[in-house]
Amino acid sequence: MSTFTGKHTIRVGEWVIETSIRAIAFVSLAFIVLIFVFVLREAAPLLIGKATDDSGAAVTLAKLFSSPFWMPVSNHPTYGIAALILGSLKVTLISLVVATPLSIGAALYTAVFAPRWTKEIIKPAIEILAGFPSVVIGFFALIVMASFFQHLFGLQYRLNALTGGAALALAVIPIIFTLTEDALTALPKQFTEASVALGARKWETALFVLLPAATPGVFAAVLLGFGRAFGETMIVLMATGNAALLSLGITGPVRTISATIGAEMAEVVFGDAHYNVLFFLGFLLFSVSFSLNVVAELFIRKRLMKRFTGAA
């Protein structure tokens, strides 16, 4: 009888532990939902038309997207987020233009040509780069790169979209490099063997066989690089000059969505229209990164991989 009860208590104890494990495993899932709900909640007055600025005028989504000016602190505040969205896109694209060719080139070199000893230099270097805190890159861009670029290109403004984008590239390179290199090394050995057997040289194999075959992986890499650059805060906050201008030039200062939240949230009044707008901007950032992740997850990994590699 006693052994039976003994066993029974073990079972009860185990049941409690296993239930706790199951419950805790859902923390990450629960918090994704909570992030969605609570960021949206603080932006809600704006979405249901209940937000008003200091002068009593209603702040609506339509005004947000149509106004050309971002002037949240004035007697008649206007919250034109078009300039901020354009700013984010500009800086992100500049960073991708710099980072993508460099990363893909370096990944091709590492995966195809590099002897073992150079791999032992490149990979740790990339890991070190990935480990740089963004505020360190931001500091380097603000103090060192900005002056260097200004002299090099003869720019009017010290802090501008070009400098910010180039600094941002430092944060994006590790992502694109790592994912591209993974995609290249994951290709079946037969690709290389067949290509070489047909008389192709190493560089021809790399450029015309391996790179095209790894396209879905490279595409995913650039997509996730875009996500990282679009949401990055400290680098752009420190290195882009933070002026909300609705222009397409790349040598003038820009203000991005993330930098706006970072710079203004601490000073804003709780429950104010400005507060709601900043949370709405955060919701935009969340939506962009979430969508990119869904695309990378469902579309690229499953369908394209199958089509290009022919393997399940």
Next chain:
Amino acid sequence: MKPSKAIKGGMFFTAVLGCAVVIIAMVVIVMVTIIHGGWGTFSWQFITQAPTNGMTSGGIFPAIYGTFLMVLTMSIAVIPVGTITAIYLAEYVSSQSILARFIRFAVNTLAGIPSIVFGLFGLGFFIEFVGRNLDRALLPAGELRWSQPCLLWASLTMGLLTLPVVIVSVEEAIKTIPRDLREASLALGATKWQTIRRIVLPGSMTGILTGGILAVSRGAGEVAPILFTGAAYFLPHLPGKLSDQFMELGYHVYIMATQSTDVDATAGIQFATTMVLLLLTFTLNFTALIVRSIMRSRARR
């Protein structure tokens, strides 16, 4: 035909090699510039004393101490949760099940959310929702304690950001534990939980260690999530309670470089602070790299 192909090949090789060289050069330039700029100001006093004269001289001890408290509190929250999630994914569900896919998707999504959004969430959820309700329930009306930026909320926000790092690390370690060990344990009559406690957990210790170190490194380096959840510009006293605000290294770099009263005079302090932060994260990452390579070479045997 043939020589031109050889030339093309040479050009292609030079181009891809050049890309690799440029990236390595950039890493070296950033590190050398910051260490060169900070070395002159760095001293024992610099890391053991508080800032003086309105932060235009003195050291950065409060920022180091605040960073330490923050990553410590964060680790206490994130390491158990991350480890348990990884155990659940590896031991309780098949990787093909809907549940496992959902959780894995959540972890991937969490890893991709911009850090500033975590900051907003920390403000909207921890401070304005949880904190406000705690104050309403625990304190006399009008008093505020938890509905303000503080160490606890900043640490939990950072814990959420670093959760994927821990999960991925621990899962990788669990995968290196041979199947036979588990089956032997179960065959000897051990229950699932006994097997996890005696076989899986000890076997994944290096993964937990690596994950913890990487999370601390990431947490010490991120600034955006704590901008409005707990970091302070300057505090005369060291933080002692979870409801206190704190100074932090990365945040210190940011404010010194952008909001200092005399940016030129404090250049040495800025470089030295950045150097401390850079070397701290570098050392942590390097340690994690070594632990992980030991783990991998053990798994291969």
